[in-house]
Amino acid sequence: MLVISLQAILEEATAEARFNVGQVKDLSHLLRPDNLRKLREYSSVCCFLAFHPAGDPPIVEYVRSGTMADDSGPNVLVLFVLDRPAPIAVPVGTGAFGHWAEIGVGVDPAHRMVRTLFSGSRVPPLPGLVVFRDLAEDTDGVYLPLGHLESEREVRLHLREVFAEMDHLAATGRPAKLLDDLGVQWTRRGLAYERTDRRPMREWLIEGFRTARENYGDLVGTIGLFG
Numbered sequence: 001m002l003v004i005s006l007q008a009i010l011e012e013a014t015a016e017a018r019f020n021v022g023q024v025k026d027l028s029h030l031l032r033p034d035n036l037r038k039l040r041e042y043s044s045v046c047c048f049l050a051f052h053p054a055g056d057p058p059i060v061e062y063v064r065s066g067t068m069a070d071d072s073g074p075n076v077l078v079l080f081v082l083d084r085p086a087p088i089a090v091p092v093g094t095g096a097f098g099h100w101a102e103i104g105v106g107v108d109p110a111h112r113m114v115r116t117l118f119s120g121s122r123v124p125p126l127p128g129l130v131v132f133r134d135l136a137e138d139t140d141g142v143y144l145p146l147g148h149l150e151s152e153r154e155v156r157l158h159l160r161e162v163f164a165e166m167d168h169l170a171a172t173g174r175p176a177k178l179l180d181d182l183g184v185q186w187t188r189r190g191l192a193y194e195r196t197d198r199r200p201m202r203e204w205l206i207e208g209f210r211t212a213r214e215n216y217g218d219l220v221g222t223i224g225l226f227g
Contacts, residue, residue: 053097
Protein backbone atom coordinates (compact mmCIF):
# COMPACT_ATOMS: atom_id res chain seq x y z
CA MET A 1 0.00 0.00 0.00
CA LEU A 2 1.20 3.48 -0.88
CA VAL A 3 0.55 6.52 1.30
CA ILE A 4 1.38 10.20 0.97
CA SER A 5 1.35 13.21 3.26
CA LEU A 6 -1.97 15.01 3.64
CA GLN A 7 0.02 18.14 2.81
CA ALA A 8 0.82 16.71 -0.64
CA ILE A 9 -2.80 15.63 -1.09
CA LEU A 10 -3.97 19.16 -0.39
CA GLU A 11 -1.34 20.66 -2.67
CA GLU A 12 -2.65 18.43 -5.46
CA ALA A 13 -6.27 19.28 -4.67
CA THR A 14 -5.81 23.05 -4.63
CA ALA A 15 -5.89 25.07 -7.84
CA GLU A 16 -2.61 26.83 -7.09
CA ALA A 17 -0.80 23.52 -6.79
CA ARG A 18 -1.78 22.62 -10.34
CA PHE A 19 0.32 25.53 -11.50
CA ASN A 20 2.97 25.49 -8.80
CA VAL A 21 3.16 21.94 -7.49
CA GLY A 22 5.03 21.47 -4.23
CA GLN A 23 5.68 25.14 -3.57
CA VAL A 24 3.12 25.62 -0.81
CA LYS A 25 5.27 25.61 2.32
CA ASP A 26 3.10 27.41 4.86
CA LEU A 27 0.74 24.88 6.42
CA SER A 28 -1.45 27.56 7.97
CA HIS A 29 -2.04 28.89 4.45
CA LEU A 30 -2.53 25.47 2.89
CA LEU A 31 -5.00 24.39 5.59
CA ARG A 32 -7.41 27.25 4.97
CA PRO A 33 -11.09 26.22 4.92
CA ASP A 34 -11.42 26.93 1.19
CA ASN A 35 -8.56 24.54 0.47
CA LEU A 36 -9.87 21.89 2.85
CA ARG A 37 -13.25 22.03 1.13
CA LYS A 38 -11.58 20.86 -2.06
CA LEU A 39 -11.04 17.47 -0.43
CA ARG A 40 -14.79 16.91 -0.86
CA GLU A 41 -14.17 16.55 -4.59
CA TYR A 42 -12.11 13.44 -3.82
CA SER A 43 -13.65 11.98 -0.67
CA SER A 44 -17.05 12.45 0.92
CA VAL A 45 -15.99 11.46 4.43
CA CYS A 46 -12.73 11.61 6.39
CA CYS A 47 -11.54 9.63 9.40
CA PHE A 48 -8.41 9.21 11.52
CA LEU A 49 -7.12 5.77 12.53
CA ALA A 50 -5.39 6.20 15.89
CA PHE A 51 -3.12 3.48 17.24
CA HIS A 52 0.15 2.99 19.10
CA PRO A 53 2.99 1.59 16.95
CA ALA A 54 4.16 -0.79 19.69
CA GLY A 55 1.05 -1.27 21.81
CA ASP A 56 -1.56 -2.12 19.17
CA PRO A 57 -0.17 -5.02 17.08
CA PRO A 58 -3.48 -6.03 15.40
CA ILE A 59 -3.96 -2.51 14.01
CA VAL A 60 -0.30 -2.19 12.99
CA GLU A 61 -0.42 -5.55 11.21
CA TYR A 62 -3.62 -4.51 9.44
CA VAL A 63 -2.10 -1.27 8.16
CA ARG A 64 1.05 -3.11 7.08
CA SER A 65 -1.02 -5.74 5.25
CA GLY A 66 -1.88 -3.20 2.56
CA THR A 67 -5.64 -3.70 2.13
CA MET A 68 -6.87 -0.52 3.82
CA ALA A 69 -7.14 1.55 0.64
CA ASP A 70 -9.35 -1.13 -0.92
CA ASP A 71 -11.28 -1.72 2.31
CA SER A 72 -12.15 1.96 2.69
CA GLY A 73 -13.01 2.50 -0.97
CA PRO A 74 -12.69 5.60 -3.16
CA ASN A 75 -14.93 7.90 -1.11
CA VAL A 76 -13.46 7.50 2.38
CA LEU A 77 -10.17 9.23 3.21
CA VAL A 78 -8.37 7.41 6.04
CA LEU A 79 -5.63 9.40 7.77
CA PHE A 80 -3.04 8.05 10.19
CA VAL A 81 0.39 8.98 11.51
CA LEU A 82 3.38 7.35 9.82
CA ASP A 83 6.84 7.19 11.39
CA ARG A 84 8.59 8.75 8.38
CA PRO A 85 8.05 11.80 6.14
CA ALA A 86 5.97 11.15 3.03
CA PRO A 87 6.22 14.20 0.73
CA ILE A 88 5.90 11.74 -2.16
CA ALA A 89 4.23 8.34 -2.25
CA VAL A 90 5.94 5.84 0.05
CA PRO A 91 5.14 2.17 0.67
CA VAL A 92 3.86 0.92 4.00
CA GLY A 93 5.36 -2.51 4.46
CA THR A 94 6.58 -4.83 7.17
CA GLY A 95 9.08 -2.28 8.49
CA ALA A 96 6.55 0.51 8.96
CA PHE A 97 6.31 1.96 12.50
CA GLY A 98 9.41 0.08 13.58
CA HIS A 99 11.38 3.28 14.16
CA TRP A 100 8.97 4.65 16.76
CA ALA A 101 8.55 1.25 18.37
CA GLU A 102 12.32 1.00 18.82
CA ILE A 103 13.10 4.48 20.11
CA GLY A 104 9.95 4.76 22.24
CA VAL A 105 8.68 8.30 21.59
CA GLY A 106 7.68 10.10 24.78
CA VAL A 107 4.01 10.53 23.89
CA ASP A 108 2.75 8.83 20.77
CA PRO A 109 1.61 11.42 18.17
CA ALA A 110 -1.69 9.63 17.53
CA HIS A 111 -2.49 9.68 21.25
CA ARG A 112 -1.74 13.40 21.40
CA MET A 113 -4.08 14.03 18.47
CA VAL A 114 -6.90 12.08 20.09
CA ARG A 115 -6.31 13.80 23.43
CA THR A 116 -6.86 17.24 21.87
CA LEU A 117 -10.31 16.08 20.72
CA PHE A 118 -11.41 15.41 24.30
CA SER A 119 -10.28 18.56 26.08
CA GLY A 120 -11.48 18.55 29.67
CA SER A 121 -13.09 15.12 29.48
CA ARG A 122 -12.01 11.50 29.71
CA VAL A 123 -9.77 10.50 26.82
CA PRO A 124 -10.75 7.09 25.44
CA PRO A 125 -7.96 4.54 25.08
CA LEU A 126 -6.34 3.74 21.78
CA PRO A 127 -6.78 2.16 19.32
CA GLY A 128 -9.80 3.77 17.72
CA LEU A 129 -11.27 5.38 14.62
CA VAL A 130 -12.38 9.02 14.66
CA VAL A 131 -14.90 10.01 11.99
CA PHE A 132 -15.34 13.68 11.10
CA ARG A 133 -18.21 15.36 9.30
CA ASP A 134 -16.15 18.02 7.54
CA LEU A 135 -12.48 18.96 7.89
CA ALA A 136 -13.18 22.47 6.61
CA GLU A 137 -15.41 23.48 9.54
CA ASP A 138 -15.59 23.57 13.31
CA THR A 139 -17.02 20.16 14.10
CA ASP A 140 -17.08 17.31 16.53
CA GLY A 141 -16.48 13.67 15.66
CA VAL A 142 -17.40 10.16 16.72
CA TYR A 143 -14.74 7.90 18.21
CA LEU A 144 -15.16 4.16 17.68
CA PRO A 145 -12.93 2.05 19.99
CA LEU A 146 -11.07 -0.83 18.35
CA GLY A 147 -9.26 -2.30 21.34
CA HIS A 148 -11.48 -5.39 21.46
CA LEU A 149 -10.17 -6.66 18.12
CA GLU A 150 -7.55 -9.32 18.76
CA SER A 151 -6.13 -10.08 15.33
CA GLU A 152 -5.34 -8.42 12.03
CA ARG A 153 -8.17 -10.42 10.42
CA GLU A 154 -10.69 -9.19 12.99
CA VAL A 155 -9.56 -5.61 12.37
CA ARG A 156 -9.94 -6.02 8.61
CA LEU A 157 -13.42 -7.54 8.76
CA HIS A 158 -14.64 -4.99 11.29
CA LEU A 159 -13.27 -1.94 9.50
CA ARG A 160 -14.52 -3.12 6.12
CA GLU A 161 -18.04 -3.03 7.50
CA VAL A 162 -17.50 0.31 9.25
CA PHE A 163 -16.04 1.90 6.11
CA ALA A 164 -18.96 0.58 4.05
CA GLU A 165 -21.44 2.15 6.49
CA MET A 166 -19.62 5.47 6.33
CA ASP A 167 -19.55 5.43 2.55
CA HIS A 168 -23.24 4.53 2.27
CA LEU A 169 -24.43 7.17 4.73
CA ALA A 170 -22.28 9.86 3.15
CA ALA A 171 -23.71 9.03 -0.28
CA THR A 172 -27.37 8.58 0.63
CA GLY A 173 -27.92 10.34 3.94
CA ARG A 174 -27.95 13.90 5.19
CA PRO A 175 -24.45 15.45 5.11
CA ALA A 176 -25.11 17.65 8.14
CA LYS A 177 -26.38 14.62 10.08
CA LEU A 178 -23.67 12.15 9.09
CA LEU A 179 -22.35 11.67 12.62
CA ASP A 180 -25.84 11.33 14.10
CA ASP A 181 -26.84 8.76 11.48
CA LEU A 182 -23.59 6.86 11.95
CA GLY A 183 -24.13 6.81 15.71
CA VAL A 184 -27.63 5.40 15.24
CA GLN A 185 -26.25 2.72 12.93
CA TRP A 186 -23.54 1.74 15.40
CA THR A 187 -25.99 1.66 18.30
CA ARG A 188 -28.21 -0.73 16.37
CA ARG A 189 -25.20 -3.00 15.91
CA GLY A 190 -24.31 -2.79 19.59
CA LEU A 191 -21.13 -0.79 19.00
CA ALA A 192 -20.17 1.66 21.74
CA TYR A 193 -18.78 5.01 20.65
CA GLU A 194 -17.97 8.42 22.10
CA ARG A 195 -18.58 11.92 20.81
CA THR A 196 -15.55 14.21 20.69
CA ASP A 197 -15.52 17.89 21.62
CA ARG A 198 -16.32 20.41 18.94
CA ARG A 199 -13.24 22.23 17.67
CA PRO A 200 -11.77 23.85 14.52
CA MET A 201 -10.46 21.04 12.35
CA ARG A 202 -7.90 23.37 10.81
CA GLU A 203 -6.25 23.85 14.20
CA TRP A 204 -6.38 20.13 14.89
CA LEU A 205 -4.65 19.33 11.60
CA ILE A 206 -1.94 21.94 12.15
CA GLU A 207 -1.26 20.51 15.60
CA GLY A 208 -1.27 16.99 14.16
CA PHE A 209 1.34 17.86 11.55
CA ARG A 210 3.48 19.59 14.19
CA THR A 211 3.29 16.62 16.56
CA ALA A 212 4.07 14.07 13.86
CA ARG A 213 6.98 16.04 12.43
CA GLU A 214 8.51 16.70 15.83
CA ASN A 215 8.99 12.92 15.86
CA TYR A 216 10.18 12.75 12.22
CA GLY A 217 6.83 11.39 11.04
CA ASP A 218 3.93 12.61 8.93
CA LEU A 219 0.14 12.73 8.77
CA VAL A 220 -0.70 10.59 5.75
CA GLY A 221 -3.56 9.23 3.69
CA THR A 222 -3.81 6.28 1.33
CA ILE A 223 -3.06 6.63 -2.38
CA GLY A 224 -5.64 5.87 -5.03
CA LEU A 225 -7.96 8.87 -5.00
CA PHE A 226 -5.49 11.53 -5.98
CA GLY A 227 -3.62 12.07 -9.18
